[in-house]
Amino acid sequence: MSSEPSPSSVIFQDKKPSKPIKAKRHRSRIRRSWRYFYLRFLRLRGTPGYISRGLACGVFAGCFPLFGLQTIIGVLLAVIFRGHKLAAAAGTWISNPLTYVPIFAFNYKMGELLLGLGSQETPVSLPDDWQSWSELKASGLVFLITLFVGCFLVGLLSSIVAYIMSVQFFSRWHKNRYHY
Secondary structure, eight states: OOSSOOHHHHHTOOOOOOOOOHHHHHHHHHHHHHHHHHHHHHTOOSOHHHHHHHHHHHHHHHTSOOTTTHHHHHHHHHHHTTOOHHHHHHHGGGSOTTTHHHHHHHHHHHHHHHHTTTSSSSOOOOOSSOSSHHHHHHHHHHHHHHHHHHHHHHHHHHHHHHHHHHHHHHHHHHHHHHHO
16 A cells, blocks of 8 residues: 555545634734725825815814714715815824824813913813812813814814815825826
8 A cells, every 4th residue: 555645535634724813914904904095095086176175174073072973074074165075084084092182182272272261360170079060060061162162273273284285285196197
């Protein structure tokens, strides 16, 4: 008898399962999906003004602490201002779990500055012990108004800057892309 296995036993031979490298596959999927969205963003169709209006709407919506609603608000603003909806969704990514705290702390400070609440005469702080529910609601209302005024100001300025910069970027991009 020969020591070689028969062809049928080779075909139906049980293989030992190799250890899956889940972390490497996961990184590869994440990298591939980010690259896909990056290329998709660069290949957006439309005029530079159309794409930039959408991006500016998304940046404006991304400056507000409305988690889960930012993308919806950005896309709705893009519809109202006739901007690119996918660019609006991408523009809301300026606020993400890594940037929430610095953005909203800055927005709150800007709201304090704009409303004049940061002065020594009228400091805005939440009291340590509330005597009544109305005092708690008043403190929370002052905090929310200050935050949203700051968010509106920072969002407006950021969206204007994003619009100007993205119009220039997409104009050059389209010029170089279609020039050849």
